[in-house]
Each structure stands twice: as C-alpha cells, then as structure tokens.
Amino acid sequence: MRSKPLRRLIPETVRYDRARLIKMLNRYAMVYVKPETGTHGKGVMRVAQDGRNYRYQLGKQPRVFRSYGDLANDLAKRVKGRRYLIQRGIHLLKHNGRAFDLRVMAQLNPSKKWETTGIIGRVAAPRKIVTNYHDGGTLVQARRLLSGHMGKSATSSTIRRLEGVGVLAGQAMRNRYSGITEIGVDIGLDRSLTPWIIEVNTSPDPYIFRKLPDPSVFRKIRRYQQAYGRK
Template sequence: MSIQRVTSKWAKTKVMLKSDYLRSYMPPTKLFGRGSLQSMLSEYGMVYVKPINGTFGNGVIRVERTTVPALGYRYQLGTKILFFSTLDQLYHKLAQQTKKRSYLVQRGIHLLKHQKRRFDIRVMVQKNPHNEWEVTGIIGRLAHPAKIVTNYHSGGTPMALERLMGDHANASELAAFKNKLRKVSITIANQLQGAYPNIKELGVDIAIDAKLHPWILEVNTLPDPFIFRKLPDQNVFHKVYRYAVAYGRFKKRSSRP
C-alpha cells in the first residue's frame, strides 16, 4: 500500500471544517475571487492569498488595508511591496498574479515575532509502528526578516520552539501550549484519515497570535522530515526518520534525496 499524498489545500480544508473542534482553530478560508477578497479584507483587515496547490511559500501574497502612508492597500509577494489606493487596482494586480492557478484567500494571522521576525510552527504527526497517530516533532520556523512566509525554502530558519517562545510564555504556559498543539494535530490526523485512508504522516503549519491561540494555516501530506535535523535534540529527527522508514517512505540506509 503506497503512502497517500493530497496536494489540494482546499480539499483538505473542507474535510477539516467538518469538525467543530477543528473549525475553532482554522482561520476563515475561501476560494479567491473579487467578492471573497473584498469581504475578508473589510472584515479582517489583513489576508493571505495563496495557491491551492502551492509549496515552499511560493506565490503566497499578504494583503493588508492601510492608513499609512495613505488609505488603501498594501501587497507583498516575496520581498516586493506595492501600494494601491483602490480595491479595483489591488484586485487587478492580484487577478494578473493569480490567473494561471487557483488560489485561496485566508484570514491573516498576526504572527508572534522573535527579534522582529515572524515565526510559526511545524508539527510532525506520524503513524507509529503500532499504527497509531503520534506527534513526533514540533519545531519553530523564523521568517527571513524581509519576508512574509516562514518556509525553509523561502529563507526561513527552523529553530527550537523553546527559543522562539521565550519572550512570550513561561515554562508552564509553553508546556500547556504544546499539549494543545498535540491535541489539535492528532485530531487533524484522525479527521483527514477519514477522507484519505492511506495517509501516514502530516506536517501541520500553525500560526500563534498574541493571545497564544493556535491557528491551523495548512496541513501537508509528505512533509519534509529533514528540518528536524536542525533541533539540538537529535533524538527527534531519529524518531521521525525511523517511523518514516517503517511505513516505507524511505529505504533503510538512504540519505537525503
């Protein structure tokens, strides 16, 4: 039995929204269009527009209503920043940018920062050798200072969550928060397994807001296990890799592809 991969962020989002518990951890998300852009910008002030089949942070755009330098909209893709004074001008640019693929528009979360850089979290959930879902790794990802995504392939830096959360939570708050992450991530795995019976591993991207509420940004099937090599505790990567070998993602002695 081969490992199932699901690329569509929209398909996975719809499956997760069927769970009332998970919905409380998901930023409102719609198919991108003029109507959804307008309504979500007026309701939330900041949104992310992202390709349904994207990876590595490629093509992810942050859009925000602005009052400074003037009333209007701020757009950022990569390190390129543009300002528009009307929604029509903004939409024209986005329509151009998004015409080749389908996109989602999602409520933007104001990510916590560490040394002025945004960060979010990747949680690894895997089938263990007893065929149960287990959270095997949690790691923070610090965005490149000039970027709006935290992905390693877009210049982000994977880093221990303890280091990143030091300014935001004490030890017992962090322990409680990590338990919450585990509970949310296991629930995601069970929920997605109902629709996709042959998934074996998930990489859950989670944003944290100023109230320490976790928000599920997206869920990856076949996530990169190698970022866990960046943790000081090498046991984490070793377990991640051992489980991946057990369900057949890697051959026993293969090295990084």
C-alpha cells in the same frame, strides 16, 4: 472542518475571486492570498487594507494602491486563471522582529496510533511574510520561540496543546484520506496566543528536524516513516 475541536482553529478560507477578496478584507483587514497547490511559500501574498489604501506583499516588496480596483487589477495579473485561496490573515508572533510559526509533525506510529513526533519553529527571513525554510526561513526550537512570549509552564502546556492538535489533525485527515500516515501541520500563534492551523501538508519534509539538537526526534520520525514504507 468536520472535526469539531479543529474547526475553531482553522482561519476562514475561501477560493479566491475578486468579489470575495473585498469581502474578506472588509471582515479581517489582513488576509493571505495563496496558490491552492503551492510549495515552499511560493506565490504567497499578504494583502491588507489600511485606511483608504490597499497593499499587498509578495517576497520582500510591498506595493501600495489607492483603490480596491487598482489592487484587484494588479492581483489579477499575478493570479492569471490559476486557483488561489484567500485566508484570514493571522498576525503571527515575532522573534527578534521576525514572524514565526511552528511545524508540527504527526505520524501513525507502528502501533497504529497517531503521535506527534516533532515540533520545530520557523522564523521568517527579515521583511518576508512567509516562514518557509525553503524561502529563507530559519529553524529554531519551538520552546525558545514560545518562551519569548510566555512563562515556562505556559510554554510547556502550549507545546502539549500543539502535540494534541497534531494527533487530532492526523486522525481527521486519515478519516477522510485512508492512505495518510503522516502530516505536517503549520500552526501560527496570534498576539493573544491563540493557535491557528495555516495548512496541513500530506508529504511533510522530515529533514528539517535534523536541525534540532536532540537527534532522537529525527531518528524516530525516520523509523516511523520506514514502518510505513516511506523511503
């Protein structure tokens, strides 16, 4: 949030509580409620207001409520005293009817400069609201996903822009946490092709990049990790 160019790309995110949820729903109509310290998309919920009804989805199961009170009571059982966040929901672009986002890997390179070393697309399993590979998501080349929504040259410039966001996010994170040498940024594009930073992971999984046809991407990621002593 302290980085001016990045701030605009971060969807409004607040700590979960009952009163803030209704405010955020009034503002955005669709929000994500997720554990503050989650992994693999576990516990991530999509909450929406449509007309007079409220609904949320966890896993593949949508639930509908007739009032905000009913929704909030049900959510309270799931949240149960743990810390959750509420984040403006992004209407992610789709590929064959499934939502996708992109994982951008940025690393401090051996000459101590931030470099984006890999980008890979993650497509949600049918009817799921998370794209995580460990939650049934499929890994697909970013270029392939983007080219379904824009021409060739726009695809290339979007990829360059995402690479730039990776570098800025790496610098911003290291400014604040000096031990950081790599990050994985989850970036979603909405229907107007605006990129949004959904989260930044500080111990990103390098192995998803083995799924890319070009083996040099994974090789470089590992080489950089080893340069900083990551096993």
